[in-house]
Amino acid sequence: MNARMKEILVVAVLTVFCAIMYWGKVDGWMTGFQFSFGLSMTVVILIAVSLLVILYLTLRGKLIGRRVVFLYVGISVTLPFFMSLSQEIKISPEVQTLYEGIAELPPGSVVLTAFDYDPPSAPELQPMAESFFRYCFNNDLKVVVIGLWPQGPQQANIAIEKILLDEAIAAKNLQYGIDYVNLGFQTGNEFVIQRMGSDFKSMFPTDYTGTPYNDLPLVRNIKNFSNIDYGFNLSAGYPGTVEWVQVAVDRYGLKMGAGNTAVQAPQCYPYIRSGQLVGILGGMNGAAEFELMTGTVGKGTKFMLSQSFAHMIVIAFIIIGNVAYFRGGRKQKL
């Protein structure tokens, strides 16, 4: 079989797999399928034993290829979806301070939420968005959404639509334009933030659907950042949290927290120690911690087991790789 045929075969298999998963999601047959605790533990033990076998083979000089690593990563990410194992999630100081920052807001406070990410980062940031909106709506905070990334406002809409289906929130009968507003995307990166510092309306003359700014009761009286009680930025890169801190926080004194991808979060840690950021949610773990703080179980919590397993697998292979390196007289190439 030549390379082109293999490519076509892989695409065909993936298409069938995606179609099955899609129809499974639509029909709901995927929900409720869970391994028992005993079976879950058996799977974990089997994986651990197989890793020990790989370590033994490495010590004997038989090295594994990268495809085996791919296989283990795939297994470690997918199998935990079906496992009945639980792990205690601890709250880190930066998530605690972020939660305390919004917990002290009185009902009716206006929260500006900036969506600066696109679908590739959604697995990490969407759970944060959902739990943040859930908290805001449950506690009668008014939400204003903007985006410095073109896909940001659409991600916000997806989160809001999902949260509005919650029974407790649906019972509040929240009104668009009064309880929440999506002002949409504006191009210009940090210049948008800078102009918002003097006049929101100049950057967002209409909302996401084309309704004029002055026809939206929630934002009609919002002139600039001095009318915002709290800012929350969900960011996956540039423009993002760094730009919001540099302009909105440093120049206009906005009180702000952030949710970042795990890759970007370390860049923002200096802003916590200096007090420029109230707190930070870093990666899916940050999302899970925030869900725990707000008393909800979302995707962040559900996927933590997969993340734990994936980290363990990577560490196991780093150890195996180093064993091969030292065993091979530091010349071994994998």
Add this chain to the structure above:
Amino acid sequence: MRREIPLLITGIVGVVFVIQYFIPHWPFNRMNAWFSDWFSIVQACAIWLGALNLIKISIQKIAKKKKDWIYSVVILVFFLLITILGFAEGEEFREPGTGFTWLYEFVYTPLSSTMFAILAFFVASASYRAFRARNLEATLLLAAAFFVMLGRVPIGDVISGFMPQGAQLSNLATWIMTFPQTAGQRAIMIGIALGIVSTSLRIILGIERSHLGGGD
């Protein structure tokens, strides 16, 4: 004149942006707003330019049947499909139930998430093949990665649960992130900021001209 006018615009805009930070009053605040609006307009036009350039390059690739030209067909088909759908569905094109939203949620989102998720496989493979304790620095990096990777996920505390509170992996990871990592980040940030200041001054004063093209 092809060089002098862009240099003059750059110099004036740069000086105004610096002054308005310290003197946010008329006329500098007005000029700041004016230049910011122009920046947004120019950037919006650049998006169109990028899209048109993508179409041009894709058509050329298909016409000349260059390597992997079939992917250019996919780009063009989906570019046109999503653009036509967006325009055809009017101002509500991003509302739930529209064709545009369906494509966004069930085609674009899973595909782009998948592309990003593939990184996990490459990171794991690269760590296995290249993350070695070759010397002291690499060993320190390896140790930090070990503690942070385990400490940032709940399983870290399951493993180190028997240890005293301060020595548990989550607390070790928090310490690494809060002190050595933050110190390193600050050093990098200060270095970058100084670099930006010096480069900006060179551009504003017309000493640095590489952004105009031509190689000088």
